[in-house]
Amino acid sequence: MIIKELYVISKAGLCRFHYKASFSDYDIDETLFAGFIAALQNFTDSMAKVQIEYLAMSEDQIHLVSVSDIIIVAIMSITGAEQKIIDQLLTFIGKKFVDNYQKYLDRPNFQWDTIVENFTKQIEFIWADKEVYEEAKRGLITELFDKVIRKQISPEILQWKITSLFINSPQNEIVKTIDKVQKLHVMVSRLITDPILESEINESFNKSIDDLSKALPKKRRFLIVYCEDSIMYDIIFNKALGMNFFCIPVRSLTDIGGIVYNWSEESPYSILYLANTVSEEDLQTLGQYSTPEKRTYLWLEEIPTFAINYRLKHASIVIVKQKPEFIDIIQEVLKEKDIKSEKTSSDSESAILQTSE
Known part of the structure; x- marks a missing residue:
């Protein structure tokens, strides 16, 4: 996950934090951007059935998540990452910001530029450390498995999701993922009473393991x-x-x-x-x-x-x-x-x- 720019914006449309990666070529007016995002979020909040996952640009995407009274916005390159993973990571950033700076949000004269260096150090590992992202992806496997048990998605979707999420991951992360799938695999017979569903899930896990194993050294x-x-x-x-x-x-x-x-x-x-x-x-x-x-x-x-x-x-x-x-x-x-x-x-x-x- 490559984040080019990250913003923390209040619901009132004020920018409270802005991180810009050295490779970002954007030149964004913080005031205008913060006002636009706040207006967009307030609009979607007023309509129960409307939810914007991201805004698509020619090469990048703008993702936004609300946490308490702030909006976390990330401009990131298009990676094909699972939306839920992005939401989880941005929510984590938002909660950390609220924990640290909630008491300053209502202070009109607070110098927000003084927190940039410190807060950047606290959260930069999220996109700088690939292991954090890979571990977040692995957390989805259990959720997907649970959905299959509840018959909300098919075993075929489970297999496709696992393979597509990890087939291009680093080799050591693929090994960890196979281990995760193996551990769930041995639980199937104890959790599933429907023999047909059990067989389909086993086949799904076996196919995922086989596909991911092919990406490892011979x-x-x-x-x-x-x-x-x-x-x-x-x-x-x-x-x-x-x-x-x-x-x-x-x-x-x-x-x-x-x-x-x-x-x-x-x-x-x-x-x-x-x-x-x-x-x-x-x-x-x-x-x-x-x-x-x-x-x-x-x-x-x-x-x-x-x-x-x-x-x-x-x-x-x-x-x-x-x-x-x-x-x-x-x-x-x-x-x-x-x-x-x-x-x-x-x-x-x-x-x-x-x-x-």
Whole structure:
């Protein structure tokens, strides 16, 4: 989202704040512009069924949002961004302005130019930091999912929205989005009672994941992660992302089986199983999902004797030391014998790990 100019205008038509980007080529009379915007907003407020989302110009758009007694106006380049996201970000700016300067709005002699530098520093990250914008977009996925459940929109619209919103995002943001979709995906069976709708939503999510995955580099490392601690999973996901690993969260061994049996990626996967302990039955199931090239790594608080014995007979199961640092797991996964398709030498791998630390 590229904002060229930003205004805070009172309902009385007075400009209280004006930000102009260095690359903006507009030369706007603040007084005339503020009066025009206030008149336009007051007109739409008087007509219940009229709402102006934005004004289109030849190359840019003017977006406006009312917050309390002020109007937030942004002149921005046309990006195809979702209108609701723009409204949310402008509303955030408006609320921050009201929180800081509400008490000065009725003071006729207040020097508004004195707040420009300070307020700009408070809000500039919103359009300067792409992560803020991408996170705002991801927030829409849950809302869209809820609308599908309520049958307000179709699963096809859900899939199209997810793909179109993120297909051109930075790669690390695409990975975060896929993770978000995966987490919602595993919730479908618990939230939907209609088998037809459940199937359609699953297909929609799978299509979105597939479309977004195609925008990522071909050579990726995948970690199918079973983790009982959601906070720990988030830590693993964020650290793995920085090391070019893509985590796929699962809630059960059944989920792991579904992923493994339908695996179509050229890249190998590894399974991380993080739990207090593991039952003998679950260990045998994990063994069925594992091969010498696609190993399972057990990170357990309590290691039962049968797990140690099983490990001695099956090279596809690796028991990581109890309560290891995350880097210890990655060192295991990155071993050349575990990912045979990797041509990187062990020295190069060590350099990568040291850099990541």
